[in-house]
Amino acid sequence: MGDTLVPPSGVSEAAAQLAKPRPMRRGSVSERFMKCGQRGCRCREDDQARHGPYFSVTRVVEGQTRSRYLTGEQAEVVRRQIEAGHEFRKHVEAYWQACEQWADVRLEAPEAASQEAAQKGGSKKPSARKSRPRSKRS
Numbered sequence: 001m002g003d004t005l006v007p008p009s010g011v012s013e014a015a016a017q018l019a020k021p022r023p024m025r026r027g028s029v030s031e032r033f034m035k036c037g038q039r040g041c042r043c044r045e046d047d048q049a050r051h052g053p054y055f056s057v058t059r060v061v062e063g064q065t066r067s068r069y070l071t072g073e074q075a076e077v078v079r080r081q082i083e084a085g086h087e088f089r090k091h092v093e094a095y096w097q098a099c100e101q102w103a104d105v106r107l108e109a110p111e112a113a114s115q116e117a118a119q120k121g122g123s124k125k126p127s128a129r130k131s132r133p134r135s136k137r138s
């Protein structure tokens, strides 16, 4: 049947953290104040009079920068989604570390590993014994 390996509690906890789906994204939000093209607008000379803020979310996908404009409200949501993505990355890293520690433990405990192998093989005898005549037993 299935794998009888029971993960250590650290691995199970790390896995549980990964199994909590949330909307999340990669990238960053930027906030800009812009000059307009209108003649006579104060933004031309006065940085304080620039227009905005204008929000956008930017992400690099396969070497290409993709960005999209956002409203102020959307920018807040997107910031939280990006933060959720950062947390997910931490959880992935924690999961890796827990699994690697587990992997090290299995390297250093040959008995545990051989028990595991025995369980997987069930109670079947090694194939060499198959050649023994059965008639003697019955």
Ligand SMILES: [Zn+2]
Pocket: 035, 036, 037, 038, 041, 042, 043, 044, 050, 051
């Ligand atoms: Zn202007």
